[in-house]
Amino acid sequence: xxxxSPNYVDWVTAPKLxxxxxxxxxxxxxxxxxxxxxxxxLELAVEPNxxxxxxxxxxxxxxxxxxxxxxxxxxxxxxxxxxTVRVVHDASGxxxxxxxxxxxxxVRVTTLxxxxxxxxxxxxxxxxxxxxxxxxxxxxxxxxxxxRIEVPDRCPVPVRVQDLxxxxxxxxxxxxxxxxxxxxxxxxxxxxxxxxxxxxxxxDHRLYGSLVELAGGEDSALHYLTVHAPDxxxxxxxxxxxxxxxxxxxxxxxxxxxxxxTRMKNLSELPGNGSSIDDLQTFYGHGDQSYDxxxxxxxxxxxxxxxxxxxxxxxxxxxxxxxGLVRIEKEARKxxxxxxxxxxxxxxxxxxxxxxxxxxxxxxxxxxxxxxVAPVDPEKVFYLSSRGLTDGExxxxxxxxxxxxVLERAPVQNLRDLLYPILAxxxxxxxxxxxxxxxxxxxxxxxADDAASEDWRFDAKLR
Numbered sequence: 001x002x003x004x005s006p007n008y009v010d011w012v013t014a015p016k017l018x019x020x021x022x023x024x025x026x027x028x029x030x031x032x033x034x035x036x037x038x039x040x041x042l043e044l045a046v047e048p049n050x051x052x053x054x055x056x057x058x059x060x061x062x063x064x065x066x067x068x069x070x071x072x073x074x075x076x077x078x079x080x081x082x083x084t085v086r087v088v089h090d091a092s093g094x095x096x097x098x099x100x101x102x103x104x105x106x107v108r109v110t111t112l113x114x115x116x117x118x119x120x121x122x123x124x125x126x127x128x129x130x131x132x133x134x135x136x137x138x139x140x141x142x143x144x145x146x147x148r149i150e151v152p153d154r155c156p157v158p159v160r161v162q163d164l165x166x167x168x169x170x171x172x173x174x175x176x177x178x179x180x181x182x183x184x185x186x187x188x189x190x191x192x193x194x195x196x197x198x199x200x201x202x203x204d205h206r207l208y209g210s211l212v213e214l215a216g217g218e219d220s221a222l223h224y225l226t227v228h229a230p231d232x233x234x235x236x237x238x239x240x241x242x243x244x245x246x247x248x249x250x251x252x253x254x255x256x257x258x259x260x261x262t263r264m265k266n267l268s269e270l271p272g273n274g275s276s277i278d279d280l281q282t283f284y285g286h287g288d289q290s291y292d293x294x295x296x297x298x299x300x301x302x303x304x305x306x307x308x309x310x311x312x313x314x315x316x317x318x319x320x321x322x323x324g325l326v327r328i329e330k331e332a333r334k335x336x337x338x339x340x341x342x343x344x345x346x347x348x349x350x351x352x353x354x355x356x357x358x359x360x361x362x363x364x365x366x367x368x369x370x371x372x373v374a375p376v377d378p379e380k381v382f383y384l385s386s387r388g389l390t391d392g393e394x395x396x397x398x399x400x401x402x403x404x405x406v407l408e409r410a411p412v413q414n415l416r417d418l419l420y421p422i423l424a425x426x427x428x429x430x431x432x433x434x435x436x437x438x439x440x441x442x443x444x445x446x447x448a449d450d451a452a453s454e455d456w457r458f459d460a461k462l463r
Contacts (some may be wrong), residue, residue, distance in 0.1 A: 037140040059260065194222045324369070
């Protein structure tokens with residue numbers, strides 16, 4: 001890691017924004033929005049909350065050379081599943097494949113050029129967003145890709161969306177704004193996957209921004225999986241917000257395997273009565289990687305339930321921060337909520353902080369939390385070694401089992417088996433690269449179980 005932080009004011013400048021505005025043909029509302037984001041970038045702190053300021057860790061990348069106007073040829077992709085909406089973001093722009101069966105069912109996909117033409121009608125979710133910290137403002141100011149996906153009420157078929165972001169140019173900056181609306185009684189499964197075609201030279205940083213707005217209607221099921229596996233010089237900023245209607249289900253699933261410095265915030269609200277959320281996160285950090293994750297779940301309606309489970313493995317000099325906040329409002333009766341944050345350190349130089357917080361304003365609830373940071377249990381290593389495994393193989397088996405606790409709870413069939421090849425590459429210090437001989441993108445996915453468990457009933461938990 002660099003010994004001192006570069007001057008962040010060079011990361012976003014007025015000339016850089018003017019070049020981006022000209023290349024995209026920004027309407028006046030977007031130009032004003034970018035100016036406000038630049039002002040916020042210069043004024044806000046990386047971590048505005050003083051309670052967490054000492055834990056925040058985004059490393060010291062020099063992002064002054066990233067170029068949001070970088071263009072190049074389209075990256076090749078394998079044939080798509082005929083039942084899957086595919087969206088590809090790369091140096092050439094954004095490409096969309098919308099199957100006829102989903103188009104006939106009323107699914108609509110709109111990309112940045114069309115949103116810009118709609119001006120006020122299409123830009124509301126983007127231009128109404130206000131930066132919460134410096135890194136959020138950075139991603140907002142440099143938005144150069146956008147997609148809006150609308151699934152109608154009572155959509156007759158499940159909707160599978162594969163959203164691919166692929167880096168192929170040095171100093172490339174891709175900041176993507178996604179808006180997804182799942183209508184009442186619809187079933188939607190989204191995978192956001194991030195890869196690179198090559199490993200750039202040390203110091204040749206790339207920037208990835210992911211801005212997501214999710215809205216689930218009454219009795220909808222919206223599952224959002226993220227596979228983060230870019231190159232080792234990518235700095236990434238994730239800022240996501242979700243709201244769930246009555247008896248709706250939302251699942252955030254995160255698998256962090258790549259990148260240099262990653263900052264993520266998941267802000268979820270449950271205003272609908274009987275709604276639920278699962279926020280499931282796994283991290284594997286090695287080398288000089290850092291992960292900074294913040295989860296906030298706000299229970300507003302009655303009889304809602306939520307769980308946030310985070311587990312991370314950290315080796316070498318990697319860093320991890322996991323902050324979880326569950327807030328239960330005054331009228332959120334019969335809430336069930338569980339917050340779990342655990343990290344395993346595989347090297348003496350690795351470090352992790354877990355910070356669980358509960359804010360309970362209603363008495364008629366049940367909320368619990370757990371947290372730990374510890375090295376590998378030597379007794380477990382000794383036990384496996386006595387069965388013929390080397391110490392390295394034993395630690396690897398223990399680590400994979402540690403992460404599987406989260407992945408097996410994800411509402412996606414066989415997710416652990418699908419992700420472990422990527423984890424194996426990272427464990428063996430092999431880059432996960434996108435190329436003509438290998439496409440690490442996930443195959444067709446299916447929801448594992450779309451029915452709520454009776455164990456989640458409020459009265460069942462109290463029996």
